[in-house]
Amino acid sequence: MRPVSERFLRTIRGSHQAVFEARVVAPGQTGVEPTGTTIPIASGDVHIDGSAQIRSTLEMTTLGQGMWPTRADDLLAPYGNEVHVRRGIRYGNGTTEWVSLGYHRLYTPEQDRAPDGPIRLSARDRMSGIIDGRLPAARAFPASTTRGAMLSALITEIHPWATIEWDDAAVRDGPIGRQIVAEQDRYAACDELVTAAGKSWWWDHRGVLVVRTPADAASSVWDVNHGQGGVLVSLSRRLTREGVYNAVVATGEGADTAAPVRAMAVDSGTQSPTRWGGSFGRVPKFYSSPFITTYSQAWAAAHAMLAKELGLPYSADFTAVPNPALEPGDPIRVSYPGRAETHIIDRMTVPLTVGGPLAASTREQTAVLIGSV
Incomplete structure (x- = not known):
């Protein structure tokens, strides 16, 4: 979870004033308060997916009067400028605590009603530059x-x-x-x-x-609960074995070795619903890489890949009062009448306007033990 104060986490659970900011910045800045030009937010959200190549994407609408780019160096021209967005809480004493939602490279400005209609902006995080x-x-x-x-x-x-x-x-x-x-x-x-x-x-x-290395998901960082002081709005759930595996075999490929190194990590938790050799069956995934040259490297790769997937058969989608500090990979405690579960956030959408809920997809984190075969 992104760093915030205990006051921030307490305030989210009650009535509070949410604030938002989008700032167009020159590429290359780091930190949570870059310098740039603030533009108004009419609507929008930030979608964060922990399994996607581009982890964070921005879709937002801003005012259009006089802002349509006509030159390469104009503010909203998609030739390098980025949009830094953040969401925060303004406290009763007038101070504001912000949570950065990251930097996003401008890709597409669109305007349905020229010349002064609203402008829709699509932007992607900096990994898009590496992919391009x-x-x-x-x-x-x-x-x-x-x-x-x-x-x-x-x-x-x-x-x-x-x-x-x-x-x-x-x-x-x-x-x-x-x-x-x-x-x-x-x-x-x-x-x-x-x-x-x-x-x-x-x-x-x-x-x-x-x-x-993905953080240990043993303890939750946030309670998504119902009732008084709760933040849960709605919850749906599903069980599926489609695309689920319970072992990873990692090998080191290369023309310089006659017998490539190999390691196999399996779900060996006795209480795990996907235990290797249990009723779920044996469903391995295979991974090979020339970067693997030793057994310890093969084991580390297999262990890390399996650890990110365990618990997947039971997943949930929920909406809640937005906590912009949450991130994919965070363990959270989801509770509703008659049941409480620890889930891992896989992807989430943070709204940039008042009234919209946070939407997230999760998988339940079961008690697991990863062993070798």
Whole structure:
């Protein structure tokens, strides 16, 4: 969950004044208070999906009078400018506590009623630049190149100002282990490097590219409850085994090895509904990467991939009073008459106007244990 005060979390549960801001900024800034030009918000929301290549997308409508871009350097021209959005609470003493919802590169301004009708803006987070920025020629990285150096080289060619944060210096500074050739798809090369290291990566609310192991989901960070002082508006739920697996087999592929390293992580929790070898069955997923050169690397990749998926058969969609500090991957406690469950947020939509609820999709986090076979 993004950092907020206890006062913020208490105030959300009662009557409060929500405030919103959209600011067009030059590319390359970081932090939660960039400099730029504030534009009015007529409507809109930020959609955040923890499993998507582009984690955060912005759709909003602003006033159109005199704002339609006619030159490349105009404010709303989709040639590099970003929109930083935030949502907050204005307290009774006049102070405001803001929560940043991130930086979004302008992609499409649209106006149905020219010349002065409202302008709809579509924008995407900074990963869109990495996806767009395909490599014009193949690039070889020697085996001695560190993971951090390879990722930085591929990222800073597109975003020279990028700040990259790894949560593990040993992983960042370890060598890739064999010569790697990055082909046309820049994003795919970066994603494989990070995934093979057992990490996830995204541009966070500060405009920083973070490379992290998913946080432990043992305890909830927010209660989504009904009744007095509650925030739950509506809840629907479903069970499905479609697309669910309970093991990951990770191998290291490469022309330099006759017998690639291999590791297999399985759901071995005795109380897990998807236990490997239990009534759910045996449903493995396979992953291979040239970045995997040791058993420990294969195990880390398999473990991380499986950990992100466990609990998926039971999922829920809910709407609630918005808490903009929540993020995909956050564990929350969902309670309704007769039942309370711990869920992990997979994706969510944060409204940029008063009256709209937060909408989220989750999966239940069951008590699991990941073992090897």
